[in-house]
Amino acid sequence: MARLFLFSFVLLLCAASTTAGSSSRPGNKKLKEKLSHIQFYFHDVVSGRNATAVPVTKPAEEHFPAFGLIMMMDDLLTAGPDPKSQPVGRAQGFYASVSQEDLCFLMAMNLVFTSGKYNGSVLTVLGRNPPLHAVRELPIVGGSGLFRFARGYALARTHWLNQTNGDAIVEYNLHVLHY
Ligand SMILES: *[C@@H]1O[C@H](CO)[C@@H](O)[C@H](O)[C@H]1NC(C)=O
Ligand SMILES: *[C@@H]1O[C@H](CO)[C@@H](O)[C@H](O)[C@H]1NC(C)=O
Ligand SMILES: *[C@@H]1O[C@H](CO)[C@@H](O)[C@H](O)[C@H]1NC(C)=O
Numbered sequence: 001m002a003r004l005f006l007f008s009f010v011l012l013l014c015a016a017s018t019t020a021g022s023s024s025r026p027g028n029k030k031l032k033e034k035l036s037h038i039q040f041y042f043h044d045v046v047s048g049r050n051a052t053a054v055p056v057t058k059p060a061e062e063h064f065p066a067f068g069l070i071m072m073m074d075d076l077l078t079a080g081p082d083p084k085s086q087p088v089g090r091a092q093g094f095y096a097s098v099s100q101e102d103l104c105f106l107m108a109m110n111l112v113f114t115s116g117k118y119n120g121s122v123l124t125v126l127g128r129n130p131p132l133h134a135v136r137e138l139p140i141v142g143g144s145g146l147f148r149f150a151r152g153y154a155l156a157r158t159h160w161l162n163q164t165n166g167d168a169i170v171e172y173n174l175h176v177l178h179y
Helices: 002-023
Strands: 034-044 053-055 070-078 087-097 105-113 122-129 136-144 151-161 168-178
Antiparallel strands (some): 053 070, 087 105, 105 122, 151 168
16 A cells, blocks of 8 residues: 555656646746737838839739739838838738739738847738728737747738828737737
């Protein structure tokens, strides 16, 4: 009986040290999930010599909604709506015109944070963006750095649009669960 007891005790100790080992992995200290709200403005410059979003395909149809067009972007993200306000990161990826009837993009992008506590961390967004709608919801499907295991959603609202050249400033509000 005493032997059995000792054996169970040793087993328990082993279990405890395994748990301690895994919980001491970096970035994983307490495994407590939190919800963060992140807001920024996205500058989609499609015109001029300093464009940050450029077409990489010729659309199947030249006219609205330019089905087949793919724009590769490295768009600036700032804290405020003014492009000269505090830079917070870049949106790197592409948006592609995927509807033959109305303007609708498939967006695939990495939000690469370059300042503040998220500097060096990345969130990955993949979703449907009909840019003429007042509010678009896009899933956040993952992340790295402080955003390991991230999931959530982004709400995009056009803040400003130059209807002549297509340049736009879009307000993004992210709600993201991460550890
Ligand atoms: C492009 O950027 C450069 C450097 O910031 C600036 O001097 C120039 O005026 C810009 N050109 C256009 C067309 O916006
Ligand atoms: C962000 O991190 C990089 C690399 O560690 C560093 O060089 C840079 O100065 C940081 N930027 C800010 C704004 O803190
Ligand atoms: C909108 O784009 C046109 C064409 O590039 C330009 O002439 C005009 O100044 C822009 N409007 C604003 C408010 O930037």
